[in-house]
Amino acid sequence: xxxxxxxxxxxxxxxxxxxxxxxxxxxxxxxxxxxxxxxxxxxxxxxxxxxxxxxxxxxxxxxxxxxxxxxxxxxxxxxxxxxxxxxxxxxxxxxxxxxxxxxxxxxxxxxxxx
Amino acid sequence: xxxxxxxxxxxxxxxxxxxxxxxxxxxxxxxxxxxxxxxxxxxxxxxxxxxxxxxxxxxxxxxxxxxxxxxxxxxxxxxxxxxxxxxxxxxxxxxxxxxxxxxxxxxxxxxxx
Numbered sequence: 001x002x003x004x005x006x007x008x009x010x011x012x013x014x015x016x017x018x019x020x021x022x023x024x025x026x027x028x029x030x031x032x033x034x035x036x037x038x039x040x041x042x043x044x045x046x047x048x049x050x051x052x053x054x055x056x057x058x059x060x061x062x063x064x065x066x067x068x069x070x071x072x073x074x075x076x077x078x079x080x081x082x083x084x085x086x087x088x089x090x091x092x093x094x095x096x097x098x099x100x101x102x103x104x105x106x107x108x109x110x111x112x113x114x
Numbered sequence: 115x116x117x118x119x120x121x122x123x124x125x126x127x128x129x130x131x132x133x134x135x136x137x138x139x140x141x142x143x144x145x146x147x148x149x150x151x152x153x154x155x156x157x158x159x160x161x162x163x164x165x166x167x168x169x170x171x172x173x174x175x176x177x178x179x180x181x182x183x184x185x186x187x188x189x190x191x192x193x194x195x196x197x198x199x200x201x202x203x204x205x206x207x208x209x210x211x212x213x214x215x216x217x218x219x220x221x222x223x224x225x226x227x
Contacts, residue, residue, distance in 0.1 A: 004157070035217075040219060041219060042201065042220050043217040045215050048215075058215070090157050090158075092157070102163070103158075103160065105156075105157025105159070107157055108155070108156070
């Protein structure tokens with residue numbers, strides 16, 4: 001079974017703090033993704049990565065950066081957290097040998113910025 | 115971007131068939147349609163994927179008309195454990211263009227006894 005783990009289930013930070021969200025997958029997947037999920041807006045893609053050291057912007061990258069130094073690990077960084085970044089953050093990974101990808105999601109990190 | 119539109123919520127009873135429709139008018143030729151299920155406090159989980167016509171697996175069926183501007187997820191004989199949020203996703207072929215990944219806002223299905 002594919003396992004995607006996220007470093008924290010709940011996180012509370014203050015405005016202006018630097019925040020790191022970690023995601024680890026154990027299936028040697030090439031692709032990894034970060035989403036945020038907000039009521040009424042569904043899931044929105046922040047960043048994704050095709051491979052180590054590679055990253056691409058998704059739909060809403062502003063205010064975020066990412067790091068992928070190892071294949072199994074994909075980090076989301078909030079350089080200076082703001083209250084509008086309070087959200088549920090979901091990490092996913094996929095390996096596409098077939099026609100299209102199936103994404104495997106972690107349990108999510110609920111981040112509150114005060 | 116291929117924006118998707120789904121009903122916000124649906125109600126059903128145990129044992130009934132539930133059909134959830136998603137519209138995706140701007141779907142591209144190479145895009146697939148994928149549906150995910152999400153329970154509270156969990157990440158979404160893959161249910162089914164298709165390109166056209168009908169796809170069936172042990173959990174659900176997916177109907178896609180010839181123009182591919184919509185798709186319908188069909189859950190046969192739902193149970194209480196099917197209460198969840200269902201997301202429709204327009205999925206770029208072979209992972210090309212993840213920038214185009216667009217999840218719908220989800221349909222909250224409530225199954226009652």
